[in-house]
Amino acid sequence: MELKAILSYLACPSCHGDLSIEGEDHPSALLCANCHLRYPIQDGIPLLLASEAQAIDTQPKE
Ligand SMILES: [Zn+2]
Numbered sequence: 001m002e003l004k005a006i007l008s009y010l011a012c013p014s015c016h017g018d019l020s021i022e023g024e025d026h027p028s029a030l031l032c033a034n035c036h037l038r039y040p041i042q043d044g045i046p047l048l049l050a051s052e053a054q055a056i057d058t059q060p061k062e
Contacts, residue, residue, distance in 0.1 A: 003021060003027050003041075003044070003046070004021065007019060007020075007021065007030075010030070010046065010048060012032035012034065012035060012037065012039075012048075013048050013049065013050055013053075014032065014035050014037055014050060014053065015032065015034045015035045017032055017033070017034035017035070018032075018033075018034075019031060019032055019039070020032075020033065022038065027041050028040070028041055029041055030046050030048070031056065036055060036056040036058055037053040037054065037055060037056065038053065038054045038055070038056050039052060039053055039054075040052060040054070
């Protein structure tokens with residue numbers, strides 16, 4: 001099943017907000033814009049676990 005198709009069933013485990021895909025052709029993570037967390041996708045399977053979440057660096061690049 002395509003990731004975009006299952007995305008509508010998934011929610012951020014932290015805030016239950018909508019998730020977006022990082023990487024159009026080769027999805028590498030799901031992003032929560034609401035709480036700025038990044039959930040890695042491993043072997044096509046999103047790891048929607050608080051313990052796997054990484055904080056998104058929102059600082060502008062120099
Ligand atoms: Zn969230």
